[in-house]
Amino acid sequence: MLLIDIIPNKCDFCGCCVGVCPEDAIELKEAEIKIDENLCTNCSKCVWACPIEVLKFNKERLVNKNR
Amino acid sequence: MKSEYDVIVVGGGPAGSMAARFAAEQGVSVIMLEKDRDIGYPVRCGEAVSKAGIEEFIKPDDVFISTTIDKFAMISPDGTEVVIPLEQSGFILERRIFDYELAKQAASYGVEIITRAYVNGLIIEDGKVCGVKYEYKGEQQEMRSKVVIAADGVESRIGRWAGIKTHIDFRDMESCTQVTAANIDVDSSTLYFYFGKDVAPEGYFWIFPKRNNSANIGLGVSGAIGKKTSSQTYLNKFMSEHYPNAPILTKIAGGVPSSITLEKISAPGIILVGDAARQVNPLSGGGIVSGMIGGKIGGTIVGEAIKQNNLNHILTYDKAWAERLGKRHEIFGRIKDTIYNLSDEKYNSIAHAISKVPMQKRSLGNVFKIALFNKPSLLIDIAKVFLIK
Numbered sequence: 001m002l003l004i005d006i007i008p009n010k011c012d013f014c015g016c017c018v019g020v021c022p023e024d025a026i027e028l029k030e031a032e033i034k035i036d037e038n039l040c041t042n043c044s045k046c047v048w049a050c051p052i053e054v055l056k057f058n059k060e061r062l063v064n065k066n067r
Numbered sequence: 068m069k070s071e072y073d074v075i076v077v078g079g080g081p082a083g084s085m086a087a088r089f090a091a092e093q094g095v096s097v098i099m100l101e102k103d104r105d106i107g108y109p110v111r112c113g114e115a116v117s118k119a120g121i122e123e124f125i126k127p128d129d130v131f132i133s134t135t136i137d138k139f140a141m142i143s144p145d146g147t148e149v150v151i152p153l154e155q156s157g158f159i160l161e162r163r164i165f166d167y168e169l170a171k172q173a174a175s176y177g178v179e180i181i182t183r184a185y186v187n188g189l190i191i192e193d194g195k196v197c198g199v200k201y202e203y204k205g206e207q208q209e210m211r212s213k214v215v216i217a218a219d220g221v222e223s224r225i226g227r228w229a230g231i232k233t234h235i236d237f238r239d240m241e242s243c244t245q246v247t248a249a250n251i252d253v254d255s256s257t258l259y260f261y262f263g264k265d266v267a268p269e270g271y272f273w274i275f276p277k278r279n280n281s282a283n284i285g286l287g288v289s290g291a292i293g294k295k296t297s298s299q300t301y302l303n304k305f306m307s308e309h310y311p312n313a314p315i316l317t318k319i320a321g322g323v324p325s326s327i328t329l330e331k332i333s334a335p336g337i338i339l340v341g342d343a344a345r346q347v348n349p350l351s352g353g354g355i356v357s358g359m360i361g362g363k364i365g366g367t368i369v370g371e372a373i374k375q376n377n378l379n380h381i382l383t384y385d386k387a388w389a390e391r392l393g394k395r396h397e398i399f400g401r402i403k404d405t406i407y408n409l410s411d412e413k414y415n416s417i418a419h420a421i422s423k424v425p426m427q428k429r430s431l432g433n434v435f436k437i438a439l440f441n442k443p444s445l446l447i448d449i450a451k452v453f454l455i456k
Contacts, residue, residue: 012109012319012320013109014111014221014222014242014243014319014320014321014322015111015220015221015222015321015322016221016222016240016242016320016321016322018221018222018223018224019221019222019223019234019235019240019322019324020234020235020236020237020240020290021234022234024224024227024234027187027224028222029102029185030102030103030104030183030185045237045290048237048290048291048293048294049237049240049242049290049293049322050242050293050297051242051243051244051288051293051297051298051299051320051321051322052244052297052298052299052320053297053299
């Protein structure tokens with residue numbers, strides 16, 4: 001289950017997240033960023049590398065899942 | 068546009084344009100594909116370069132030069148500012164125009180260019196890259212080549228598709244934010260660097276002056292810091308403390324891969340140049356000139372390989388790069404690890420020590436010598452890169 005959220009309309013398309021993604025799970029087109037949930041392992045490196053807090057690790061979704 | 072070229076360059080930044088130009092100079096057919104609508108946009112960079120660095124490629128011109136730099140100011144955590152004259156002058160560029168000029172230069176050598184062509188896959192046959200898959204005008208298409216040159220920037224994925232490990236450790240990604248602001252009253256020929264854990268932990272905060280009292284103001288933080296506090300938080304704090312009313316002309320984010328060059332930057336049918344190859348000076352974070360040099364070396368070798376009908380020749384690119392700059396970047400990497408981990412007290416004492424040195428005796432080499440006085444092994448590195456000309 002994908003636990004990384006992308007806050008809409010906030011991304012500046014700088015590419016930090018793609019550069020650190022070990023799974024090649026992030027795609028950055030001209031003005032569009034996408035995470036492939038089949039490849040993403042929720043490692044959160046993209047979250048830490050994002051300079052402007054576009055990506056968030058969604059803890060609640062994890063809690064809800066485990067309930 | 069044809070369906071087959073000798074060389075396909077992916078990415079229209081400085082490294083891509085120079086790779087394309089130098090390949091075309093060897094008399095082979097070259098096309099450059101840019102994913103964005105415009106070459107040179109969006110800018111994701113502090114725009115500082117050395118004069119000598121760009122002169123190897125293009126005649127300096129006021130069209131793309133905003134200001135000329137001849138001094139470096141270090142501001143320590145306690146606010147001590149020391150100015151150091153630079154032995155080599157530099158420029159703050161207008162990247163939007165600079166990148167355009169480089170692409171036009173490539174075009175003058177016969178390179179074809181298309182924008183809004185988004186490469187999303189490689190054609191690989193018998194373990195060799197034979198072209199790209201790309202989206203253009205809403206349609207999925209293919210284009211074949213003898214060699215692909217990946218100049219696809221910090222967000223590079225093309226190398227991975229060819230089996231090269233290109234992702235970097237999150238601690239080596241300098242996540243940058245920057246504003247270009249107006250009404251910034253700084254000296255227009257000085258680069259300002261602020262150090263300390265409150266302004267830019269494990270890195271530096273910069274003010275690079277641009278024309279008419281504007282300036283690029285920003286910082287990069289490593290992923291290790293970003294884990295707790297984002298780059299943007301530090302920038303907002305600095306702006307509210309120093310320039311709360313400055314009009315903001317642009318606000319950008321960008322990533323600097325501050326590791327040394329990738330272990331491998333070529334494979335059958337493909338080479339990587341610029342940020343995609345992580346050809347950035349790890350100490351300064353500067354990647355424009357080093358990317359152009361990577362592009363020149365790579366483009367030339369690729370052109371020669373095709374002309375001589377010996378595609379294995381492209382595999383000599385790794386060594387050629389290492390000899391021109393790669394090994395030097397390893398030295399810069401070692402210096403970086405120490406310099407950016409100094410304590411606030413140490414930065415203060417360095418600034419105080421420099422302030423006692425007469426202006427005409429100050430140099431960057433001396434600053435590093437003072438900073439690394441207790442690290443004899445690094446002093447040898449400093450001597451190698453700063454003092455021996």
